[in-house]
Each structure stands twice: as C-alpha cells, then as structure tokens.
Amino acid sequence: MSEIRTLIVDDSSVMRKIVERSLRQAGLDGLVVVEAANGVEGLEALKAAPVDLILSDINMPAMDGLEFLRQIREQKLAVGIPVVMITTESSEEHVKQAIQAGARGYIRKPFTAEQVKERVLPLVKAS
Amino acid sequence: MMLNGVQQRLHAALEVEPGRLEAGARTERGDGGRRMPESLRENLSEIADPRNLDASVAEVFQLMLGTSCRKEEVELERAEEQVTAVVGFGGILSGACVFRSGGEAARRVAARMTGMEFCAVDDTVKDGIGELCNMLAGSWKGKVPELAARCGLSVPAVITGHDYELHVQAPEFRLRHVYAFDGVRFEVTILCDGIQ
Numbered sequence: 001m002s003e004i005r006t007l008i009v010d011d012s013s014v015m016r017k018i019v020e021r022s023l024r025q026a027g028l029d030g031l032v033v034v035e036a037a038n039g040v041e042g043l044e045a046l047k048a049a050p051v052d053l054i055l056s057d058i059n060m061p062a063m064d065g066l067e068f069l070r071q072i073r074e075q076k077l078a079v080g081i082p083v084v085m086i087t088t089e090s091s092e093e094h095v096k097q098a099i100q101a102g103a104r105g106y107i108r109k110p111f112t113a114e115q116v117k118e119r120v121l122p123l124v125k126a127s
Numbered sequence: 128m129m130l131n132g133v134q135q136r137l138h139a140a141l142e143v144e145p146g147r148l149e150a151g152a153r154t155e156r157g158d159g160g161r162r163m164p165e166s167l168r169e170n171l172s173e174i175a176d177p178r179n180l181d182a183s184v185a186e187v188f189q190l191m192l193g194t195s196c197r198k199e200e201v202e203l204e205r206a207e208e209q210v211t212a213v214v215g216f217g218g219i220l221s222g223a224c225v226f227r228s229g230g231e232a233a234r235r236v237a238a239r240m241t242g243m244e245f246c247a248v249d250d251t252v253k254d255g256i257g258e259l260c261n262m263l264a265g266s267w268k269g270k271v272p273e274l275a276a277r278c279g280l281s282v283p284a285v286i287t288g289h290d291y292e293l294h295v296q297a298p299e300f301r302l303r304h305v306y307a308f309d310g311v312r313f314e315v316t317i318l319c320d321g322i323q
Contacts, residue, residue, distance in 0.1 A: 012258040013251065014255040018191070018240060059281075060282070088266070088280060090269045091275040108269075109261075110186060110191040111191075
C-alpha cells in the first residue's frame with residue numbers, strides 16, 4: 001500500500017486531530033499525517049519533504065491559509081498537489097479567494113467525516 | 128486567579144487584520160443578484176434573531192461533538208474553575224462570540240471533540256474550547272449573508288481561572304443563552320458593540 005502523506009495546517013491541535021480522524025474514517029488508505037500550526041510551519045514542512053495532499057485552515061496567526069497558498073504557488077512547493085481549505089469562513093468571497101490562490105476544494109467548519117470523504121477522496125484519486 | 132495577560136489577549140481577540148476584511152468589502156453578492164443593504168442596520172432584526180444562535184449551537188454540537196444540547200432558561204452558575212473563550216468580530220459588525228462554562232463542561236466538550244478523557248483543563252482542553260467558540264462564531268455569522276461576507280473573525284482567546292468578570296460597555300445588542308448537554312451547562316453570548 002502506498003503512503004499518502006498529508007499536511008494538515010491548523011492553529012488548533014484539536015482540529016488537526018479531528019481532520020486526521022475524519023480522513024481515516026473516510027477510508028484514506030496509507031495516510032501519513034504531517035502537522036503544522038500555521039502557514040510558516042506549513043512551508044517549512046513542504047520544504048522538508050513532499051506531500052500528496054494539503055488541508056489548511058484560513059484564520060491562523062503568523063501566516064494565514066490564503067497567504068500560505070500564495071507562497072506555495074510562488075515557491076512552487078506543491079505543484080499539482082491538491083489543497084483543500086477547511087475553515088469557518090464560508091462566504092462566496094472567501095471561497096473565491098481560496099480558489100484563486102490555488103485551492104481545489106473547500107470545507108466549512110463544522111463538518112462531517114462524510115463531507116471530508118466527498119470532497120477529498122476524489123482529489124486524491126485524481127492526483 | 129489566573130488573569131495575567133487577559134486584557135492583552137482580549138484586545139488581540141477583538142481585532143481583525145484589515146487584509147482579512149478587504150475581500151468582503153463589496154456591496155453586492157455575486158450569486159443570484161441579491162442586493163446587500165447599504166447599512167447592516169436595515170437587517171438588525173435578522174442579525175439579532177435569537178434562533179440563529181440556537182441553530183448555530185445545535186449545528187456545531189451535532190456535527191463536531193456528535194451530540195445534541197438543549198436550551199435552558201437559567202443563569203449559568205459560577206463554577207470554581209471557569210473557562211471562557213472569546214472570538215472577536217470585525218468589519219461591518221464589531222463584537223464578540225463568548226463561550227463560558229465551568230471546568231467540567233469544558234473537559235466534556237474537549238472529550239467529545241477528541242475522543243480523549245481529561246482530568247484537568249489542560250492546553251488541549253483550552254485549544255478545543257477556543258476552536259469550538261471559533262466554529263460557533265463562524266456558524267452564527269454565516270446565518271446572515273451580509274455578515275458572512277463582510278465580517279471577519281479573530282483567532283480565539285481562552286481565559287481560565289475563577290472569580291473574574293468579562294465586562295463590556297453597553298452593547299448594541301446581546302444574545303446570551305444557556306444550554307445543557309451530558310448533564311453540564313455552558314453559556315454562549317453574542318455581543319455586538321458596533322454595527323455599520
């Protein structure tokens with residue numbers, strides 16, 4: 001079974017665990033989780049080792065999720081890697097900003113494991 | 128009493144980076160052509176509708192904690208150990224969403240969120256309560272399209288200790304509801320101290 005290295009970026013350690021649990025419940029085989037508490041740590045993690053999937057919050061200290069996405073693109077750190085935003089911000093403008101910055105999916109908190117499955121698994125399979 | 132730095136953290140919690148609000152500074156939504164009012168005051172009755180708060184609490188507890196809670200018409204008793212989380216609103220509406228409970232309720236919330244057991248209000252419990260408050264604030268503002276687009280959220284601040292008061296000057300409106308789940312109670316307050 002091949003590994004699916006997944007970077008979860010969220011300033012809440014509890015939320016990172018919930019996202020990980022949801023991915024496991026979604027049946028993501030071979031899941032290996034890398035955690036980061038903000039965009040700065042996320043960039044460092046990507047420079048240290050490549051990943052297959054990124055899930056990121058938006059509202060975070062130090063570097064928010066949208067800037068993190070822009071930096072990923074500018075620095076070409078995760079070319080072709082699907083990025084899904086998981087955030088409390090749900091307005092059309094926030095979704096549009098995230099998509100423009102390079103996100104391939106958007107999940108609003110609170111969420112269910114089923115929603116994670118529906119929005120993440122197709123991206124993983126496609127990539 | 129553990130109140131060191133509370134003023135600073137609250138101040139930080141009630142500020143939102145201006146850059147986060149720029150995206151929402153439009154007067155019309157792109158979908159369906161629904162016109163946004165020039166002033167949010169035109170929608171004050173919708174914003175201050177107490178049912179939005181109840182629906183937000185129900186949604187967050189059902190989806191993230193896998194349990195329901197019921198609204199109770201009582202004052203929240205003062206616990207020996209209190210936990211308070213604050214998420215600030217900024218932009219077209221300024222104010223805060225405040226979650227308050229005793230230590231036992233906070234531990235049970237965190238246990239429901241993580242599947243772990245906690246014997247003290249440790250950093251994980253505080254983190255969980257902050258995230259819960261963040262989701263409550265996001266869910267509440269998401270009920271009103273004008274707020275969803277043009278009101279930003281701060282990162283959560285969490286205060287623990289006992290024998291403290293959270294004082295705000297006379298707000299534009301305040302919604303304060305007490306709920307119960309698993310035999311414990313908590314309180315959620317929406318404070319609006321400025322509206323455009």
